[in-house]
Amino acid sequence: MTPTPHRYFIINKPPNMVSQFVSSHDVRLLGALDFEFPEGTHAVGRLDSLSEGLLILTTNKRVTNLLFLGEVPHKRKYWVNVGHIVPPETVELLRTGIPIRVKGGGYYVTAPCEVEIIDRPAILSKHKNETQPDVPNTWLSITLTEGKYHQVRKMVREANHRCRRLIRASIEDLELGDLPPGGVKEIEEEEFFRLLKIENWKSAISSDNFLLEPSIENPAY
Numbered sequence: 679m680t681p682t683p684h685r686y687f688i689i690n691k692p693p694n695m696v697s698q699f700v701s702s703h704d705v706r707l708l709g710a711l712d713f714e715f716p717e718g719t720h721a722v723g724r725l726d727s728l729s730e731g732l733l734i735l736t737t738n739k740r741v742t743n744l745l746f747l748g749e750v751p752h753k754r755k756y757w758v759n760v761g762h763i764v765p766p767e768t769v770e771l772l773r774t775g776i777p778i779r780v781k782g783g784g785y786y787v788t789a790p791c792e793v794e795i796i797d798r799p800a801i802l803s804k805h806k807n808e809t810q811p812d813v814p815n816t817w818l819s820i821t822l823t824e825g826k827y828h829q830v831r832k833m834v835r836e837a838n839h840r841c842r843r844l845i846r847a848s849i850e851d852l853e854l855g856d857l858p859p860g861g862v863k864e865i866e867e868e869e870f871f872r873l874l875k876i877e878n879w880k881s882a883i884s885s886d887n888f889l890l891e892p893s894i895e896n897p898a899y
Contacts, residue, residue: 684738685716686870688852691733692859693805697724708735713862726828731756731846732854744876745849751823752874753792755848756830757799759807760839764816768837769793772820778832788833792821799847801856807842815842850875 691697695706698721708721715735722734722741734741745752772793777785796819816839820830831841847854852873857863871879 686865687735688863689733690857690859690861691725693728693730696727697721729844752850753821755821757845757847758818759843760816760834762814776833776836789824794819805843
């Protein structure tokens with residue numbers, strides 16, 4: 679019997695939705711999206727309930743390992759709106775490494791990353807936290823290759839800025855684009871792995887010994 683081909687999707691996860699299809703809590707789930715996903719679809723990585731943007735869904739359980747446990751770390755870009763004006767010295771601090779609190783109560787100094795001040799991305803829909811446009815705020819683009827729990831939120835908090843809005847814009851060349859909140863886009867298999875810059879996916883998928891679904895920290899939000 680020929681196996682059912684895997685399917686690959688990206689969504690623009692809206693705020694106040696958790697990145698899973700099943701929960702014991704009374705929360706808004708991925709199943710609330712206006713799309714009929716095939717059986718076995720799951721999220722790769724997570725965005726916390728308040729965060730928005732690019733989330734990968736697939737029926738292929740090996741994508742998590744290929745994306746997060748490969749030899750070459752993959753870049754993930756976030757658009758972050760924070761309260762107040764961010765001075766150049768704070769941008770440099772975020773770029774070079776800032777101590778954040780991690781599980782167990784200790785501190786971890788983040789790896790160097792790409793940080794720049796940007797204009798508000800024009801493709802974004804309005805958000806309830808943007809109802810006071812005259813209140814000083816700054817938009818940042820932060821690109822990471824590591825993913826400690828709630829890393830981006832902790833980074834800006836340690837830099838004395840409140841995170842007002844957090845959107846994942848891309849993973850490598852796989853981009854959110856103009857997909858509207860709650861929107862779903864299916865991507866062909868070879869294009870999916872090409873955009874993620876994963877070259878060994880064919881051999882990994884065909885290997886019966888390839889590790890499935892490791893326990894990893896929620897990437898970076």
